[in-house]
Amino acid sequence: MKQVQVKAWGEKPECVGVPDPEPLPADSPLIQVRVLAAGLHQIVRARASGTHYSAQGLPHIVGTDGVGTTVPEGKLVYFSAMTPTGGSFADVVTVPKTAITELPSSADPVQVAGLGNPVLASWMGLATRVEHKLVPEAFTCLIIGATTLSGKAAISVAREFGAAKVIGAARSVSKMEGLRLDGTVELNDADATKTNWAAALSADVVLDFLWGPQAASFVEALKPGKTVQYVQLGTLGGRETPFPGDVLRGKDLILRGSGPGAWSFPQLAQESPKMIGAIATGKIQPYKFKEMRLDDIESAWQDKSGERIVFRP
Ligand SMILES: NC(=O)c1ccc[n+]([C@@H]2O[C@H](COP(=O)([O-])OP(=O)(O)OC[C@H]3O[C@@H](n4cnc5c(N)ncnc54)[C@H](OP(=O)(O)O)[C@@H]3O)[C@@H](O)[C@H]2O)c1
Secondary structure, three states, X not given: OEEEEEOOOOOOOEEEEOOOOOOOOOOOOEEEEEEEXXXXXXXXXXXXXXXXXXXXXXXXXXXXXXXXXXXXXXXXXXXXXXXOOEOOXXXXXXXXXHHEEEOOOOOOHHHHHHHHHHHHHHHHHHHHOOOHHHOOOOOEEEEEXXXXXXXXXXXHHHHHOOOOEEEEEEOOHHHHOOOOOOEEEEOOOOOXXXXXXXXXXXXXXXXXXXXXXXXXXXXXXXXXXXXXXXXXXOOOOEOOOOOOHHHHHOOEEEEEEOOEOOEOHHHXXXXXXXXXXXXXXXXXXXXXXXXXXXXXXXXXXXXXXXXXXXXXX
């Protein structure tokens, strides 16, 4: 069968032939899944380059999750394969039974595989990293990095969690048109200290996919005494942010990150049916993915079109 591997950190992934896995005994805690679709997310690239904290050990099997049918039953499932060595870019994967979520037969494998990880960001953040007793019932959610795929998905997810207003922040206001936001902030890309956050200062919860200088700029703009729960999700704007201590002391900020380690895999398994169910039943705005084969991994890796790729083995 085919499998995409990275044999040394820094090398490009390649599609190789490996032996088919042996059938599993019925009482095994593992299950085999024949893969139908697997998404090329940001985290997949980061893990395959050896720069993500969750990837350790070589060879690294590329991919974090996907959709397929169980062997031999043929049930349609979403599966997570985010172990230290991965992965989901293969004809068949072997994963723990606890890592699968059954899907309705009507679910679109490409949508679920492509949106699973982007939705997971805000879903796990809102489900496990926000103290809901401190959030007003009809809360306002600010999404920093609203034009990222995860940010777009977060708009639907925030509403699923009861947000009455969703504000987006991105470099281009025109790219936020049509995203069904209740307000927008245009980020000043050249000088984050000049970003005008006025439209976002009512936010009770922040989902941040950028970090870097915009995060510090937002915190500086916050009104003293306003309780804000800030969930750090991605670092497209920079791995670090300059928070002066006195700025933090002057705000009522609850700052947490969300990712594997911040939440546990049992927590992910608990949320997965609701989270994946929301995608499968169309509660998350669908996205137009570019479909490719595993054999095309080399050109997919170099793809700079901005389109999001889902592999169909
Ligand atoms: N913690 C989690 O559980 C979790 C889960 C999934 C993803 N993530 C993280 O979330 C982040 C977003 O992932 P994604 O896959 O959704 O991203 P993506 O769709 O690939 O994001 C691409 C877009 O990001 C925007 N962008 C890039 N650099 C920017 C900057 N410096 N300032 C403002 N916007 C910038 C650009 O939008 P414009 O061209 O419109 O400016 C670009 O089109 C990544 O860091 C990813 O690792 C975290």
